[in-house]
Amino acid sequence: MYLEHVNLVVADIDAMLHFYRAAFPHWKIRDEGRGEWYGKPRKWLHFGDDYHYLALSDHGEGNNRELAGHSVGFAHFAYVTSNLDAVITRLTSAGYAIAKPGAEEPFRKNIYFVDPAGFEVEFVEYLSDIPAERNLNQDQVRVEEY
Known part of the structure:
Protein backbone atom coordinates (compact mmCIF):
# COMPACT_ATOMS: atom_id res chain seq x y z
CA MET A 1 0.00 0.00 0.00
CA GLY A 62 -9.32 32.59 2.17
CA ASN A 63 -6.03 31.75 3.84
CA ASN A 64 -4.57 28.43 4.88
CA ARG A 65 -4.35 27.67 8.63
CA GLU A 66 -1.69 29.46 10.67
CA LEU A 67 1.21 27.02 10.62
CA ALA A 68 2.69 28.22 13.90
CA GLY A 69 -0.67 28.00 15.64
CA HIS A 70 -2.59 25.14 17.16
CA SER A 71 -5.61 25.02 14.86
CA VAL A 72 -6.83 21.66 13.74
CA GLY A 73 -5.82 20.99 10.17
CA PHE A 74 -3.04 19.90 7.89
CA ALA A 75 0.36 20.52 9.50
CA HIS A 76 2.77 19.42 6.74
CA PHE A 77 3.62 16.62 4.37
CA ALA A 78 7.05 15.27 3.51
CA TYR A 79 8.92 13.95 0.51
CA VAL A 80 12.04 11.78 0.67
CA THR A 81 14.87 12.79 -1.63
CA SER A 82 18.27 11.30 -2.35
CA ASN A 83 19.80 14.78 -2.68
CA LEU A 84 18.44 17.39 -0.28
CA ASP A 85 21.02 19.99 -1.30
CA ALA A 86 19.80 19.84 -4.92
CA VAL A 87 16.17 20.36 -3.82
CA ILE A 88 17.19 23.35 -1.70
CA THR A 89 19.18 24.83 -4.59
CA ARG A 90 16.29 24.42 -7.06
CA LEU A 91 13.70 25.95 -4.72
CA THR A 92 15.85 28.86 -3.55
CA SER A 93 16.92 29.57 -7.15
CA ALA A 94 13.22 29.68 -8.06
CA GLY A 95 12.72 32.35 -5.38
CA TYR A 96 11.43 30.34 -2.41
CA ALA A 97 12.90 30.89 1.04
CA ILE A 98 13.55 28.14 3.55
CA ALA A 99 10.70 28.32 6.05
CA LYS A 100 12.57 26.57 8.85
CA PRO A 101 15.61 24.36 9.19
CA GLY A 102 15.26 20.73 10.06
CA ALA A 103 16.36 19.08 13.27
CA GLU A 104 19.95 18.05 13.89
CA GLU A 105 19.78 14.28 13.49
CA PRO A 106 22.59 11.78 12.89
CA PHE A 107 20.82 9.69 10.24
CA ARG A 108 18.81 12.22 8.26
CA LYS A 109 18.71 15.84 7.22
CA ASN A 110 15.59 17.78 6.43
CA ILE A 111 14.29 21.24 5.59
CA TYR A 112 10.88 22.92 5.37
CA PHE A 113 9.44 25.21 2.70
CA VAL A 114 5.98 26.75 2.45
CA ASP A 115 4.34 26.48 -0.96
CA PRO A 116 2.33 29.35 -2.53
CA ALA A 117 -0.94 28.07 -1.04
CA GLY A 118 0.52 28.08 2.47
CA PHE A 119 1.10 24.34 2.86
CA GLU A 120 4.30 23.41 4.68
CA VAL A 121 6.36 20.84 2.78
CA GLU A 122 9.22 18.94 4.36
CA PHE A 123 12.01 17.44 2.28
CA VAL A 124 14.11 14.75 3.95
CA GLU A 125 17.25 12.87 2.97
CA TYR A 126 18.04 9.72 4.92
CA LEU A 127 21.69 9.01 5.68
CA SER A 128 21.11 5.38 6.67
CA ASP A 129 19.22 2.49 5.16
CA ILE A 130 18.55 0.96 8.59
CA PRO A 131 14.95 1.80 9.58
CA ALA A 132 15.70 1.97 13.32
CA GLU A 133 18.34 4.62 12.64
CA ARG A 134 16.25 6.52 10.10
CA ASN A 135 13.35 6.75 12.56
CA LEU A 136 15.48 7.65 15.55
CA ASN A 137 15.30 11.22 16.83
CA GLN A 138 17.45 13.07 19.34
CA ASP A 139 14.75 12.90 22.03
CA GLN A 140 14.92 9.09 21.85
CA VAL A 141 18.71 9.17 22.10
CA ARG A 142 18.58 11.35 25.22
CA VAL A 143 15.94 9.18 26.88
CA GLU A 144 17.83 5.98 26.10
CA GLU A 145 21.07 7.40 27.48
CA TYR A 146 19.63 7.76 30.98
Missing part, protein backbone atom coordinates in the same frame (compact mmCIF):
# COMPACT_ATOMS: atom_id res chain seq x y z
CA TYR A 2 1.24 3.51 -0.74
CA LEU A 3 -0.08 7.06 -0.89
CA GLU A 4 -1.22 7.82 -4.44
CA HIS A 5 -2.15 11.49 -4.22
CA VAL A 6 -2.84 14.45 -2.01
CA ASN A 7 -5.72 16.74 -3.01
CA LEU A 8 -5.02 20.42 -2.31
CA VAL A 9 -7.53 23.21 -2.81
CA VAL A 10 -5.64 26.38 -3.78
CA ALA A 11 -6.29 29.84 -5.17
CA ASP A 12 -3.57 29.86 -7.85
CA ILE A 13 -2.62 26.66 -9.69
CA ASP A 14 0.09 28.38 -11.75
CA ALA A 15 1.90 29.54 -8.61
CA MET A 16 1.69 26.01 -7.22
CA LEU A 17 3.09 24.56 -10.45
CA HIS A 18 6.04 26.97 -10.27
CA PHE A 19 6.93 25.72 -6.78
CA TYR A 20 6.42 22.01 -7.42
CA ARG A 21 8.16 22.07 -10.81
CA ALA A 22 11.23 23.46 -9.02
CA ALA A 23 11.01 20.74 -6.37
CA PHE A 24 10.24 17.90 -8.81
CA PRO A 25 11.60 18.70 -12.28
CA HIS A 26 10.72 15.21 -13.54
CA TRP A 27 6.99 15.57 -12.72
CA LYS A 28 4.44 16.47 -15.38
CA ILE A 29 0.77 17.34 -15.68
CA ARG A 30 -0.87 13.92 -15.86
CA ASP A 31 -4.44 15.09 -16.39
CA GLU A 32 -6.48 18.27 -16.12
CA GLY A 33 -9.96 19.58 -16.63
CA ARG A 34 -12.78 21.76 -15.44
CA GLY A 35 -15.78 20.95 -13.37
CA GLU A 36 -17.84 21.97 -10.43
CA TRP A 37 -17.28 21.33 -6.75
CA TYR A 38 -20.36 21.74 -4.57
CA GLY A 39 -21.79 24.34 -6.92
CA LYS A 40 -18.59 26.31 -7.58
CA PRO A 41 -16.72 26.10 -10.89
CA ARG A 42 -13.14 24.93 -10.71
CA LYS A 43 -10.12 24.07 -12.77
CA TRP A 44 -8.21 21.03 -11.59
CA LEU A 45 -5.06 19.17 -12.55
CA HIS A 46 -2.95 16.24 -11.45
CA PHE A 47 0.77 16.99 -11.27
CA GLY A 48 3.20 14.16 -10.55
CA ASP A 49 4.93 11.08 -11.85
CA ASP A 50 3.62 7.61 -12.68
CA TYR A 51 3.15 6.68 -9.02
CA HIS A 52 2.28 9.79 -7.02
CA TYR A 53 0.71 13.14 -7.77
CA LEU A 54 -0.75 16.28 -6.29
CA ALA A 55 -4.36 16.95 -7.24
CA LEU A 56 -4.73 20.74 -7.40
CA SER A 57 -8.05 22.59 -7.65
CA ASP A 58 -8.29 26.38 -8.02
CA HIS A 59 -11.55 27.09 -6.18
CA GLY A 60 -9.92 27.94 -2.84
CA GLU A 61 -11.01 30.94 -0.79
Whole structure:
Protein backbone atom coordinates (compact mmCIF):
# COMPACT_ATOMS: atom_id res chain seq x y z
CA MET A 1 0.00 0.00 0.00
CA TYR A 2 1.24 3.51 -0.74
CA LEU A 3 -0.08 7.06 -0.89
CA GLU A 4 -1.22 7.82 -4.44
CA HIS A 5 -2.15 11.49 -4.22
CA VAL A 6 -2.84 14.45 -2.01
CA ASN A 7 -5.72 16.74 -3.01
CA LEU A 8 -5.02 20.42 -2.31
CA VAL A 9 -7.53 23.21 -2.81
CA VAL A 10 -5.64 26.38 -3.78
CA ALA A 11 -6.29 29.84 -5.17
CA ASP A 12 -3.57 29.86 -7.85
CA ILE A 13 -2.62 26.66 -9.69
CA ASP A 14 0.09 28.38 -11.75
CA ALA A 15 1.90 29.54 -8.61
CA MET A 16 1.69 26.01 -7.22
CA LEU A 17 3.09 24.56 -10.45
CA HIS A 18 6.04 26.97 -10.27
CA PHE A 19 6.93 25.72 -6.78
CA TYR A 20 6.42 22.01 -7.42
CA ARG A 21 8.16 22.07 -10.81
CA ALA A 22 11.23 23.46 -9.02
CA ALA A 23 11.01 20.74 -6.37
CA PHE A 24 10.24 17.90 -8.81
CA PRO A 25 11.60 18.70 -12.28
CA HIS A 26 10.72 15.21 -13.54
CA TRP A 27 6.99 15.57 -12.72
CA LYS A 28 4.44 16.47 -15.38
CA ILE A 29 0.77 17.34 -15.68
CA ARG A 30 -0.87 13.92 -15.86
CA ASP A 31 -4.44 15.09 -16.39
CA GLU A 32 -6.48 18.27 -16.12
CA GLY A 33 -9.96 19.58 -16.63
CA ARG A 34 -12.78 21.76 -15.44
CA GLY A 35 -15.78 20.95 -13.37
CA GLU A 36 -17.84 21.97 -10.43
CA TRP A 37 -17.28 21.33 -6.75
CA TYR A 38 -20.36 21.74 -4.57
CA GLY A 39 -21.79 24.34 -6.92
CA LYS A 40 -18.59 26.31 -7.58
CA PRO A 41 -16.72 26.10 -10.89
CA ARG A 42 -13.14 24.93 -10.71
CA LYS A 43 -10.12 24.07 -12.77
CA TRP A 44 -8.21 21.03 -11.59
CA LEU A 45 -5.06 19.17 -12.55
CA HIS A 46 -2.95 16.24 -11.45
CA PHE A 47 0.77 16.99 -11.27
CA GLY A 48 3.20 14.16 -10.55
CA ASP A 49 4.93 11.08 -11.85
CA ASP A 50 3.62 7.61 -12.68
CA TYR A 51 3.15 6.68 -9.02
CA HIS A 52 2.28 9.79 -7.02
CA TYR A 53 0.71 13.14 -7.77
CA LEU A 54 -0.75 16.28 -6.29
CA ALA A 55 -4.36 16.95 -7.24
CA LEU A 56 -4.73 20.74 -7.40
CA SER A 57 -8.05 22.59 -7.65
CA ASP A 58 -8.29 26.38 -8.02
CA HIS A 59 -11.55 27.09 -6.18
CA GLY A 60 -9.92 27.94 -2.84
CA GLU A 61 -11.01 30.94 -0.79
CA GLY A 62 -9.32 32.59 2.17
CA ASN A 63 -6.03 31.75 3.84
CA ASN A 64 -4.57 28.43 4.88
CA ARG A 65 -4.35 27.67 8.63
CA GLU A 66 -1.69 29.46 10.67
CA LEU A 67 1.21 27.02 10.62
CA ALA A 68 2.69 28.22 13.90
CA GLY A 69 -0.67 28.00 15.64
CA HIS A 70 -2.59 25.14 17.16
CA SER A 71 -5.61 25.02 14.86
CA VAL A 72 -6.83 21.66 13.74
CA GLY A 73 -5.82 20.99 10.17
CA PHE A 74 -3.04 19.90 7.89
CA ALA A 75 0.36 20.52 9.50
CA HIS A 76 2.77 19.42 6.74
CA PHE A 77 3.62 16.62 4.37
CA ALA A 78 7.05 15.27 3.51
CA TYR A 79 8.92 13.95 0.51
CA VAL A 80 12.04 11.78 0.67
CA THR A 81 14.87 12.79 -1.63
CA SER A 82 18.27 11.30 -2.35
CA ASN A 83 19.80 14.78 -2.68
CA LEU A 84 18.44 17.39 -0.28
CA ASP A 85 21.02 19.99 -1.30
CA ALA A 86 19.80 19.84 -4.92
CA VAL A 87 16.17 20.36 -3.82
CA ILE A 88 17.19 23.35 -1.70
CA THR A 89 19.18 24.83 -4.59
CA ARG A 90 16.29 24.42 -7.06
CA LEU A 91 13.70 25.95 -4.72
CA THR A 92 15.85 28.86 -3.55
CA SER A 93 16.92 29.57 -7.15
CA ALA A 94 13.22 29.68 -8.06
CA GLY A 95 12.72 32.35 -5.38
CA TYR A 96 11.43 30.34 -2.41
CA ALA A 97 12.90 30.89 1.04
CA ILE A 98 13.55 28.14 3.55
CA ALA A 99 10.70 28.32 6.05
CA LYS A 100 12.57 26.57 8.85
CA PRO A 101 15.61 24.36 9.19
CA GLY A 102 15.26 20.73 10.06
CA ALA A 103 16.36 19.08 13.27
CA GLU A 104 19.95 18.05 13.89
CA GLU A 105 19.78 14.28 13.49
CA PRO A 106 22.59 11.78 12.89
CA PHE A 107 20.82 9.69 10.24
CA ARG A 108 18.81 12.22 8.26
CA LYS A 109 18.71 15.84 7.22
CA ASN A 110 15.59 17.78 6.43
CA ILE A 111 14.29 21.24 5.59
CA TYR A 112 10.88 22.92 5.37
CA PHE A 113 9.44 25.21 2.70
CA VAL A 114 5.98 26.75 2.45
CA ASP A 115 4.34 26.48 -0.96
CA PRO A 116 2.33 29.35 -2.53
CA ALA A 117 -0.94 28.07 -1.04
CA GLY A 118 0.52 28.08 2.47
CA PHE A 119 1.10 24.34 2.86
CA GLU A 120 4.30 23.41 4.68
CA VAL A 121 6.36 20.84 2.78
CA GLU A 122 9.22 18.94 4.36
CA PHE A 123 12.01 17.44 2.28
CA VAL A 124 14.11 14.75 3.95
CA GLU A 125 17.25 12.87 2.97
CA TYR A 126 18.04 9.72 4.92
CA LEU A 127 21.69 9.01 5.68
CA SER A 128 21.11 5.38 6.67
CA ASP A 129 19.22 2.49 5.16
CA ILE A 130 18.55 0.96 8.59
CA PRO A 131 14.95 1.80 9.58
CA ALA A 132 15.70 1.97 13.32
CA GLU A 133 18.34 4.62 12.64
CA ARG A 134 16.25 6.52 10.10
CA ASN A 135 13.35 6.75 12.56
CA LEU A 136 15.48 7.65 15.55
CA ASN A 137 15.30 11.22 16.83
CA GLN A 138 17.45 13.07 19.34
CA ASP A 139 14.75 12.90 22.03
CA GLN A 140 14.92 9.09 21.85
CA VAL A 141 18.71 9.17 22.10
CA ARG A 142 18.58 11.35 25.22
CA VAL A 143 15.94 9.18 26.88
CA GLU A 144 17.83 5.98 26.10
CA GLU A 145 21.07 7.40 27.48
CA TYR A 146 19.63 7.76 30.98
